[in-house]
Amino acid sequence: MKKPFITLEQAKQIIAEHPTPFHIYDEKGMRENARLVNKAFAWNKGFKEYFAVKATPTPGILQVLKEEGCGADCSSFTELMIAEMVDFKGHDIMFSSNMTPAEDFVKAAEMGAIINFDDFTHIEFFSKLVEIPETVCCRYNPGGMFQVANDIMDNPGDSKYGMTKEQMKEGFRILKEKGAKHFGIHSFLASSTRTNTYYPMLAKILFELAVELKEELDIHIAFINLSGGVGIPYHPEEEACDIMEIGAGVQKVYEEIFAPKGMEDVAIYTEMGRYMMAPYGSLIATAIHEKHIYKEYIGLDACAANLMRPAMYQAYHHVTVLGKEEAVCDHTYDVAGGLCENNDKFAIDRQLPKIDMGDIVYIHDTGAHGHAMGYNYNGKLRSAELLLQEDGGITVMRRAETPEDYLATLDCTPFYKK
Ligand SMILES: *Cc1c(COP(=O)(O)O)cnc(C)c1O
Numbered sequence: 456m457k458k459p460f461i462t463l464e465q466a467k468q469i470i471a472e473h474p475t476p477f478h479i480y481d482e483k484g485m486r487e488n489a490r491l492v493n494k495a496f497a498w499n500k501g502f503k504e505y506f507a508v509k510a511t512p513t514p515g516i517l518q519v520l521k522e523e524g525c526g527a528d529c530s531s532f533t534e535l536m537i538a539e540m541v542d543f544k545g546h547d548i549m550f551s552s553n554m555t556p557a558e559d560f561v562k563a564a565e566m567g568a569i570i571n572f573d574d575f576t577h578i579e580f581f582s583k584l585v586e587i588p589e590t591v592c593c594r595y596n597p598g599g600m601f602q603v604a605n606d607i608m609d610n611p612g613d614s615k616y617g618m619t620k621e622q623m624k625e626g627f628r629i630l631k632e633k634g635a636k637h638f639g640i641h642s643f644l645a646s647s648t649r650t651n652t653y654y655p656m657l658a659k660i661l662f663e664l665a666v667e668l669k670e671e672l673d674i675h676i677a678f679i680n681l682s683g684g685v686g687i688p689y690h691p692e693e694e695a696c697d698i699m700e701i702g703a704g705v706q707k708v709y710e711e712i713f714a715p716k717g718m719e720d721v722a723i724y725t726e727m728g729r730y731m732m733a734p735y736g737s738l739i740a741t742a743i744h745e746k747h748i749y750k751e752y753i754g755l756d757a758c759a760a761n762l763m764r765p766a767m768y769q770a771y772h773h774v775t776v777l778g779k780e781e782a783v784c785d786h787t788y789d790v791a792g793g794l795c796e797n798n799d800k801f802a803i804d805r806q807l808p809k810i811d812m813g814d815i816v817y818i819h820d821t822g823a824h825g826h827a828m829g830y831n832y833n834g835k836l837r838s839a840e841l842l843l844q845e846d847g848g849i850t851v852m853r854r855a856e857t858p859e860d861y862l863a864t865l866d867c868t869p870f871y872k873k
Contacts, residue, residue: 457691459737459817460484461843463778466739466815469841469849475815476740476757477839477855478826480511482519484735485822486845489523492731495702499709501722505549507683508534510728510823511736515842515852517541520731528726532559535566546590549680549726551641553594553616557584564588571641571680575618575626582633590677592639593618593626597660601644608653609645617642620664627672637677639724640665647686647729651697654681654725655704662712665721678722681705685730689771689820696730729823736822738762738838742814751788753810758792759799760835762821763828766798773819774802782808790816794833826853831861 460481461469469479489504496502505528506520512534517527518541527538530552538548548568552559555577563570564585571592572578581587596617601609611617618626627638640661645653658681665676688695705723713719738761744754764770774790776782784806792799801818810816829837836856841849 457773457775457819459775459777459780459819460735461737461739461777461817463815465843466777466817470739470741470815473839473841473849473851476738476755476761477841478736478738478761478821479841479843480516480732480822480852481735481843483843483845485516485519485732486523488735489520489525489731491698492725492727493524495698496705496723496725498702498706499723501678501720501724503722503724504731505547505680505724505726506731507726507728507823508537510827511732511825512537512827513840513852514540515840515850516732517543519842521547525731528728529563529568532556532562535559535562535568539566549592549724551592551594551680551682551726555580560584569639571639572626573616573618575622575629578626578629578633587630587633587635589635590637590639591630591635592641592678592680593623593630595620595623595640595642595661595664597642597644608648611644623664624668624671627668627674631672631674636675638668638674639678639680640668640676641680641682643682643684643726646684648684649686649688649693649696651700651704653684654701655708657681657684658705658708658723659712662708666712666716666718669716669718676718676721678724680724680726682726683728683730685725685727687729687733687820689733689773691773698730732822733820733824734822736820736825738818738821738825740816740818742810742812742816745810745812750804751786753788753790753816755790755792755801755816757801757818757838758794758833758835759796760794760830760832761792761838762801762818762825763830764824765801766796767828772801772821774805774807775817775819776808776810777815777817779808779814784808786810794835796832831856834858834861836861 505526545567550563553573594617740755740757759766
């Protein structure tokens with residue numbers, strides 16, 4: 456059973472001041488989860504979770520995670536600016552970007568971020584702009600298929616990210632020549648995993664590579680960045696990952712590979728987005744229409760512009776009708792938004808209780824890659840983002856867009872008058 460983190464009564468009070476649709480985040484849940492992540496890796500002295508800013512690029516969220524000891528993983532100029540708004544600086548920022556524009560590299564370097572090079576040619580590109588820092592990172596792509604037992608988890612050979620092993624060696628060699636002293640290795644091989652073995656398996660690949668690079672190039676390996684990819688159970692029948700077991704799995708590989716080599720000063724970094732935030736956000740909408748044609752439809756005041764994952768990836772997001780948590784699910788609905796796109800459906804053939812107009816619909820697990828992926832198709836406006844504080848109060852972290860915001864980038868001098 457998936458349980459909403461607000462009740463119907465709470466929702467009604469919030470809606471009286473902040474009309475639907477909006478995303479709301481659960482501060483208490485976020486903090487507890489972040490503490491557990493830190494506990495799972497507490498065996499590693501230098502451990503740091505660099506929250507993937509792209510998942511929820513909202514300063515109010517970053518502030519809470521920062522207070523729990525997280526850093527920020529940025530991939531663009533504006534994400535760096537957002538990190539700057541909550542005073543992240545220096546090595547609290549990981550800059551993991553790809554196809555990076557020059558100005559983004561310059562901004563990241565100015566902020567003292569750890570630069571994670573996606574390609575070895577980026578080193579030359581970067582060093583023409585700014586000096587190579589002492590601490591640097593390169594992103595590895597082992598190619599081929601990435602498998603856990605017989606299950607293919609992902610296909611790195613088909614992904615645009617990272618460098619081959621030969622390029623990693625060449626990259627580190629060039630970086631060393633240019634004055635780098637401390638090296639990190641990063642890799643992201645599978646997304647939305649729901650096994651406790653993904654990080655440990657990735658760790659084994661990266662730890663072995665670290666030993667090889669250290670011995671061949673005589674360099675100091677300072678950290679291994681396991682990046683993101685730890686999933687959450689979007690579906691009520693899916694099982695959650697056990698972060699304590701994941702941490703212990705990485706520790707075991709660490710002791711096997713690094714201990715005999717005297718490399719126990721290597722820090723472990725992660726860049727989780729989804730695992731840190733997805734369960735602690737939800738999209739709140741009101742049922743405003745019902746129609747009966749060849750199927751039963753419920754129309755919400757939210758649409759795919761507020762949450763793109765179902766339309767884009769056919770992703771499952773659980774739906775709860777607030778106040779009807781215990782009611783029998785004896786109706787089959789398509790729950791739709793108002794875009795002129797037939798894929799604008801939050802749920803298809805979903806068994807739900809009878810929905811009445813005005814019912815408040817709670818769409819689960821929108822805390823990562825939810826509001827962040829919002830867009831303005833059909834002139835739809837992005838919603839507000841609210842924080843449900845630990846003390847039950849509400850903070851507006853981001854107000855809802857207005858038509859004026861949407862129109863602000865237009866040149867209003869019509870071409871025919873020029
Ligand atoms: C998207 C991304 C992440 C976060 O991924 P999640 O699946 O949300 O954990 C981390 N690092 C990089 C470089 C990414 O692109």
